[in-house]
């Protein structure tokens with residue numbers, strides 16, 4: 447099987463008039479399709495449920511993007527049973543044939559990219575350029591994991607002793623429960639489930655209750671790409687209603703989850719409890735972060751301030767990699783803070799379909815309440831430098847980009863907020879800055895701005911985060927270029943979009959024959 451070498455999907459130039467017009471057409475066309483119903487898909491059959499999930503546009507909460515089925519334990523049971531049965535045939539399907547389905551799904555996504563970008567805008571509140579990066583990432587996952595499976599299909603080389611043949615290869619695991627978050631509802635959901643599928647497992651896919659329509663669109667693409675019925679079972683539902691059942695069921699072989707620390711730890715605990723299954727369930731768990739950028743006194747201050755603003759406020763700070771703490775050396779503190787505040791005051795928060803918008807709403811009313819609660823807490827704990835305002839949630843969940851000058855102990859500087867709120871902290875020295883950066887249970891992303899080689903080398907060794915970036919933004923990881931995932935309470939140390947990811951979904955075997 448010969449393929450072109452892997453490369454990242456290019457983004458649209460949205461300053462180009464033709465692209466802007468195409469985007470407007472896609473927004474109008476998808477806008478005309480809002481409000482439709484998407485039942486569950488189990489074993490290729492559409493399954494109606496008594497309840498439904500109503501997914502709304504966070505910029506206009508009275509606009510329904512779509513209504514999906516709402517699984518109960520009854521449908522979860524059907525999905526697990528179907529996935530278990532289908533595993534018999536899918537696990538025996540040639541790895542190259544499985545990889546081809548991902549490549550075909552990628553081709554479909556590429557052809558309909560503007561359309562999926564438009565869905566992202568409506569359902570998750572992303573501005574079109576963020577939506578472009580996001581749909582491109584989904585395409586990258588498909589392309590990258592297809593090639594990775596081809597690389598790993600015959601196993602990897604090991605040694606042999608004279609008179610023997612040794613083989614080390616990977617076999618599929620079983621039924622995977624894939625539980626996705628709302629913030630990258632297309633890319634992360636695609637990446638987690640495509641990795642599970644291409645490695646020969648069958649999947650019960652539970653999208654976030656905030657973004658279930660994008661999950662339905664992905665399931666339809668996989669059907670169009672020729673994935674056999676029952677390999678991917680689309681099961682929208684509330685975590686509180688079906689989560690424990692899916693995780694705890696003895697038919698589940700592994701759980702692939704991305705979301706909050708609270709949910710991730712609960713899943714980890716429940717998965718570890720024996721429930722009659724003859725295996726220890728594997729978990730691939732990606733959780734939150736409290737990501738920091740350190741700026742020392744040698745840094746290019748303009749570039750540092752610009753990249754802090756981009757990292758903190760892209761998609762309204764709702765990226766797990768977002769900068770939520772800027773740790774500034776005391777020698778440059780006032781200057782960088784002023785430049786950051788200036789950059790923040792120039793940001794425009796509005797409906798993401800408006801081309802002048804820098805970022806849109808936060809995703810839900812619950813998220814709006816959480817973020818604005820932290821804004822109130824921040825004003826008691828520290829000094830409000832910029833922002834702090836928010837709109838009437840009945841007219842969209844808009845929150846101003848907000849900057850606080852706080853001490854290390856402040857809750858806004860310690861807890862994950864997941865919104866457009868930045869805490870700015872002062873460090874006495876570079877060592878002190880690294881100490882503050884590492885003083886968190888999380889360890890997802892981090893950054894250093896410096897021209898000092900010793901500082902960069904120290905940070906290379908000592909900055910305890912899964913993804914550390916020097917002299918650039920800390921968001922925007924690219925599949926196959928910046929394998930992504932955190933340490934500590936940010937996850938189980940896996941790296942999505944990297945060379946170690948697929949083996950997490952397979953059982954390695956050693957088989958030896960003596961001649």
Ligand code: NAD
Nearest residue numbers: 626627628653654685689690705706709732733734735766
């Ligand atoms: P969440 O934990 O609220 O929900 C994530 C998913 O878990 C949803 O599908 C939800 O329905 C489900 N769920 C809820 N309760 C469950 C239960 N008891 N059992 C099983 N599933 C359950 O998280 P969220 O608000 O959707 O996502 C935001 C969080 O995700 C943030 O903390 C962010 O940092 C994190 N995140 C991490 C990464 C990463 O790569 N580390 C990437 C994106 C997001």
